[in-house]
Amino acid sequence: xxxIDQPTEMTATEGAIVQINCTYQTxxxxxxxxxxxxxxxxxxxxxxxVLDGLEEKGRFSSFLSRSKGYSYLLLKELQMKDSASxxxxxxxxxxxxxxxxxxxxxxxxxxx
Amino acid sequence: xxxxxxxxRHLVMGMTNxxxxxxxxxxxxxxxxxxxxxxxxxxxxMFVYNFxxxxxxNSVPSRFSPECPNSSHLFLHLHTLQPEDSALxxxxxxxxxxxxxxxxxxxxxxxxxxx
Numbered sequence: 426x427x428x429i430d431q432p433t434e435m436t437a438t439e440g441a442i443v444q445i446n447c448t449y450q451t452x453x454x455x456x457x458x459x460x461x462x463x464x465x466x467x468x469x470x471x472x473x474x475v476l477d478g479l480e481e482k483g484r485f486s487s488f489l490s491r492s493k494g495y496s497y498l499l500l501k502e503l504q505m506k507d508s509a510s511x512x513x514x515x516x517x518x519x520x521x522x523x524x525x526x527x528x529x530x531x532x533x534x535x536x537x
Numbered sequence: 538x539x540x541x542x543x544x545x546r547h548l549v550m551g552m553t554n555x556x557x558x559x560x561x562x563x564x565x566x567x568x569x570x571x572x573x574x575x576x577x578x579x580x581x582x583m584f585v586y587n588f589x590x591x592x593x594x595n596s597v598p599s600r601f602s603p604e605c606p607n608s609s610h611l612f613l614h615l616h617t618l619q620p621e622d623s624a625l626x627x628x629x630x631x632x633x634x635x636x637x638x639x640x641x642x643x644x645x646x647x648x649x650x651x652x
Contacts (some may be wrong), residue, residue: 429579458640467539467627467643468580512580524593525641527580 427451429528431513436534437503445498445531447513458525459487459498460512471498493505499531508535540564541644543628549650550618558613558647559627567633569611570641574625586611587633601646618651625649 428450437443449457456475460468474480474496486499493508498511510530517524541562550556563571571583585593586605600622601627625646627642631639 460643465646465648467541467645469539470640470642474642514580524582524585524595525580529579531579 427515427517427526429513429515429526431511431528433529433532434532434534436536437500439503439505439535439537442461443500443503443533445500445511445533447496447498447528449494449496449528450499450512451494451515451517451526454491455516456513457489457496458512459496461509462512462530463509471511495515503535505509505535505537508533538610539642539644541628541630541642542625543647545645545647546645547648547650549569549652550615551652552618552620554618555614556615557615558626558628558649560611560613560644562609562611562628562630562644563597564630564641564642566642567595567608568631568639569605569608570629570631571611571613572643574627574646576624580627584613615649620651623649623651 431447435497458473461471462468472487474487479486479488484501489496510532512530513516513528514525544559568587570585573581582595584588584603589605594627604612625648627646628644629641631641
């Protein structure tokens with residue numbers, strides 16, 4: 426079966442760095458997505474990792490370790506607008522290849 | 538703006554009502570999805586359409602009925618819903634379903650309350 430775990434909530438200070446972890450168990454692997462979702466809004470695509478290592482995109486970076494079934498999203502120079510839920514998702518390698526399985530999301534609160 | 542629009546944004550309905558949710562994508566994509574998002578639960582896939590053909594029904598009760606008249610439009614028809622169906626219903630689209638790594642683009646969702 427498929428399973429994704431990520432912390433429910435995190436709090437950080439404006440200007441700081443925060444790391445949001447995601448662990449997954451899947452029967453196969455075809456990449457990992459991170460989405461950002463502000464309250465009451467659509468999830469928006471942040472990153473996609475399929476190879477091990479760190480991919481940097483501005484203030485946001487995403488890391489993947491396939492051997493450990495582990496990923497993290499790193500947010501630098503936090504801004505108040507980064508307060509949102511961050512969703513980790515992997516394609517389903519079970520009966521419906523390509524469907525995304527989402528974690529419950531990590532609600533990040535950025536304080537002044 | 539992600540190129541995916543949904544109407545209405547908010548909907549309150551009684552258990553005996555019939556209503557429809559509408560989704561439209563302006564991205565030229567061929568795959569469209571309906572998701573349900575409840576508080577404290579992960580996004581749950583409901584239906585998938587690829588090139589207007591339904592390719593996935595994730596054990597969704599028959600009181601939810603999808604319709605995809607063309608690759609740009611997707612509807613979710615609702616009838617005799619239950620209070621536990623209250624949730625945010627999100628539509629998404631992607632280039633197509635042949636590639637499992639296609640990025641999905643989401644609409645803003647319809648906040649549904651069933652009384």
